[in-house]
Amino acid sequence: MDQTDEIESLLSRTALGDRQAFSQLYDRTSGKLFGVAMRVLRDKSTAEDVLQESYIKIWRYAERFAAGGGVSPMGWMVTIARNTAIDRLRAGRDADDIDEMSDRLADRGPTPxxxxxxxxxxxxxxxxxxxxxxxxxxxxxxxxxxxxxxxxxxxxxxxxxxxxxxxxxxxxxxxxxxxxx
Amino acid sequence: MSPTADPAKDDSLLAAEYVLRLLRPREERAFERRLLEDHRLAQQVAGWTARFSGMNAEIAEITPPRSAKKGLQTRLFGKVEEAVPLWRRLGLWQGLSFASVALAAFFAMQIVQMPGQTPPQAQDDRGALFLSEVAAEDQSLRVLAVYDSAAGRLQITRTAGAAAPGRVLELWAIAGENAPVSLGVLPETGKGGVILPEGLRAQVAGLTLAISDEPPGGSPTGAPTGAVLAVGQVTRL
Known part of the structure; x- marks a missing residue:
């Protein structure tokens, strides 16, 4: 579980506004998240945009993930990327909905x-x-x-x-x- | 939590459909409203999220184009000189005029002396005083900070400007090359006091104070996120 620990530690440093940790987090995880976005969207440039949007949310919500605990860090990031991609796919929807969803996931995680x-x-x-x-x-x-x-x-x-x-x-x-x- | 006869009324199934994004927009919104109040429902969502996450292994990793990371950093942090930490860039405008310091000193004496009418010679007993005028380049925002080392208290008075509508002003202390430490959100009334963290007291004379524009409640990250509006250096009085 070394990799999970490493991602979790990068995520908690990201929560403190550590840009270098955020950059490393991106390097470690963007392949998976881009894969998620590509699978849903099947278009490189849209997936690239969704990837960026997902990491913007990760940067903003990292603190809440760290505080709330619960879901695995990678699972949490994949959820954000997947939902952002699906939202883009169904473009008419309000992006705010998904922001709230990631809030809740972070805030009310399950018990250990x-x-x-x-x-x-x-x-x-x-x-x-x-x-x-x-x-x-x-x-x-x-x-x-x-x-x-x-x-x-x-x-x-x-x-x-x-x-x-x-x-x-x-x-x-x-x-x-x-x-x- | 055993399966009920009617799948539509089974919250666990509804949670699974929610996680899969199979609910129609209206159903989704209704579910989210319930989710806000129903802790057990939220746990069902988390449970299904974890269960389905087993399928994440089936998703092949694809290296995104290099432009994606650059674009992300520009979208988040702006352009070029972002490699230089914020608190170092402050150095560009740390040159405070002597006049503004002298003026600030005058006001500081008044602020400190007013409450108890303490004569100046009594100050030795009370510990050293330090002050800083935290000001914008164009003077559109000015905050006077007076630090009483005996009390460990930083007295704040805003003398010009205010937070933008729907935003707050957050005060930061920067010691040398260290990252800014938040001293809290400035009160809307323009006057207030904060206790300086223990770790900063010894270095108060070399401290830089800065004020940044932040969302209500202050910076969500623990570091300044908005524009740095005003900067000042702490000087011994």
Whole structure:
């Protein structure tokens, strides 16, 4: 877990306004965050802009992440990049919403026990996804990794919207049961 | 937290859909309103965020173009001379005129003496006095700071200017090459006092004071984030 510790330490120095630490944090993590943005947006220049916007939020909210604790530092940054990218994808939406969301994530993190528990669950998600019937695991992945909406998922799998919603909710119930075992 | 018969009423599922960004904008906003008050719901969101984060490993890293980092730093910190820390750039305008110091000294004596009408000769018993006029180049903002070493207290009086609407003025102490230490947000009334942190008291004579423009509540980062509006050096009286 050395890398997690290092990122966490860079993030907490960033919270103190340490630009050098912020620069190192960028160097260590921007590949992943750019990957996240590219996966959702599939366009280099938009993804680059979203990447910058994500790091601006990270710079501004680093303090709250450090104070709130909870989610892993990398998980927190990926969440910011993913949400910023999805917001850009659905451009009509108010960017402020997502600012509030990152506030809350930082402010009301789960307890350490819940994090440990969730971390175990995180490792299990691939196994649990593979137990779903074929296109259903793809629907969950499409929603998470590519930021697809119900309407886009319906189109992608050529099924009615209500069907895809039912699929996905059942998949989520299965996932939760599988992960809670 | 067992699954309920109706998925639409299952908060855990709703939280998962929220994290996946599957809710419609209106549903999303309604969910966020609930989230503000419902701690358990917030935990469900955090739980699903952690669970789904297992998929992050499936995302390939892609090195962003070099221009991205440069652009980011420009967007955040502005251009060129940003490599030089803020507190060193202050050196450019630390040259205070003798006249302004003398004038400030005059006011300082009045401020210190007024409350108890203490005669000047009594000052030795009270410890040394230091003062600083923290002023903008164009004098649009002037703050007089008087430090009483016996009390460890810095008395602040704003003599010109004010914070911009919706903004506050934050006072910083800079010792040598060290990073600025916040002394707090200046009161709107223009008068106030702060206790100087223990670590700064010994070096008070060489201290630089600066005032920056900050959002309400002061700098969120612990370092000045807005423009430095006024600077002054502390001198022994």
């Amino acid at each position: 026990e819940q994090v440990a528990e969730a971390a175990g669950e995180a490792g299990r998600i691939s196994t649990c996804l593979s137990q779903l019937d074929d296109p259903r695991d793809k629907a969950v992945r499409g929603a998470y990794l590519e930021g697809l909406s119900y309407a886009e998922l319906a189109e992608k799998f050529s099924v009615p919207l209500n069907t895809v919603r039912t699929w996905l909710r059942r998949s989520l119930i299965s996932l939760r049961e599988c992960m809670d075992q």
